[in-house]
Amino acid sequence: MTLLQLEGVSVRFGERAVVDSVDLAVAEHETVCVLGPSGSGKSTLLRVVAGLQQVSGGRVLLDGADQAAVPVHRRGVGLMFQDHQLFPHRDVGANVSFGLRMRGGGHGPGRGSHAGRVAELLELVGLPGSQGRAVASLSGGEQQRVALARALAPSPRLLMLDEPLGQLDRGLRERLVVELRGLFSRLGTTVLAVTHDQGEAFALADRVVVMRDGRIAQAGTPLEVWQRPASEFVARFLGFENVVPATVAGSFAATAWGKVPVPAGSPDGEQRLLVRPAGVVLCEAGLPCEVVSRTFRGTHVALLLRPGSGPVLEAECGLAGAPAVGDRVAVAFTPAEVVVLPPGDR
Numbered sequence: 001m002t003l004l005q006l007e008g009v010s011v012r013f014g015e016r017a018v019v020d021s022v023d024l025a026v027a028e029h030e031t032v033c034v035l036g037p038s039g040s041g042k043s044t045l046l047r048v049v050a051g052l053q054q055v056s057g058g059r060v061l062l063d064g065a066d067q068a069a070v071p072v073h074r075r076g077v078g079l080m081f082q083d084h085q086l087f088p089h090r091d092v093g094a095n096v097s098f099g100l101r102m103r104g105g106g107h108g109p110g111r112g113s114h115a116g117r118v119a120e121l122l123e124l125v126g127l128p129g130s131q132g133r134a135v136a137s138l139s140g141g142e143q144q145r146v147a148l149a150r151a152l153a154p155s156p157r158l159l160m161l162d163e164p165l166g167q168l169d170r171g172l173r174e175r176l177v178v179e180l181r182g183l184f185s186r187l188g189t190t191v192l193a194v195t196h197d198q199g200e201a202f203a204l205a206d207r208v209v210v211m212r213d214g215r216i217a218q219a220g221t222p223l224e225v226w227q228r229p230a231s232e233f234v235a236r237f238l239g240f241e242n243v244v245p246a247t248v249a250g251s252f253a254a255t256a257w258g259k260v261p262v263p264a265g266s267p268d269g270e271q272r273l274l275v276r277p278a279g280v281v282l283c284e285a286g287l288p289c290e291v292v293s294r295t296f297r298g299t300h301v302a303l304l305l306r307p308g309s310g311p312v313l314e315a316e317c318g319l320a321g322a323p324a325v326g327d328r329v330a331v332a333f334t335p336a337e338v339v340v341l342p343p344g345d346r
């Protein structure tokens, strides 16, 4: 069932549409991550759903009810921002129970059951027994957990996260993302998150929405978006650099790298071609290249290759037998890793 529905939502500041006719539905128990470069309108979209930002057009529906006249504290949504805004002079317990008092309607439970619920929430976020600790004594990751406990405290029907792990170092972020995903699936929380970090979005989301200049450039499961970026913009945003103009005819495309096989059923004519690095394969006879750089990536080696013609190519190869910088190699292309992108949509 759909919990959140945006219908043609626009936000204009002066002449500029920062959010431009966005349609988006989030199902109950679903985690949707909105992803996009800085300034693409992600935070504004969240603020609209929370009721912190007026729309210039369109509607926001929660459980089918138009939220136009519903104030922030009656929407039943939880918010957690990048700078988690904990009260620095209160202890952990007081910060979390503040979240409980935020529960709409004024019929919150009394102090006794507050203490029980605070303990339960701290257990949930992996900080059991930390009620009495000073916020200032916590690490960044621990503070993030307290902020999460506070946001979860009123059992919001929709939890919204704005760059939830933005401040933390990569290792911690990767661990917390896995924890969050587990937590949300256990609790059945519906989540709308925004991030500019694609790794975070892909790890956390059931569905990702890529934004560009206030519009949705692509929406789909992480796998769909990763495998079939809908445009050159999305492909480059995901970090894919092997994109060239191409003339497709049948099962091959003519490119600056020579003939590249394309998936069956690709449209003929002038296109742009993405070759994922996994589809650039070292072989005996093929496009001659020089190895410009070689980076160890744990599971594979990432190579940057300068071909005799055309732009540099990113390739992946196994750890064993990876060529050295300066080596001359030859590459062929695997059609399964080639994506024909619509022309002209950068």
Ligand SMILES: Nc1ncnc2c1ncn2[C@@H]1O[C@H](COP(=O)(O)OP(=O)(O)OP(=O)(O)O)[C@@H](O)[C@H]1O
Pocket: 013, 018, 036, 037, 038, 039, 040, 041, 042, 043, 044, 045, 196
């Ligand atoms: N109150 C405002 N008045 C005028 N312009 C605004 C206002 N709020 C946001 N903007 C502009 O709207 C654009 C979108 O901002 P928004 O914060 O939604 O982007 P974002 O995708 O979340 O970016 P970031 O990843 O940097 O947070 C930006 O160019 C911003 O400067």
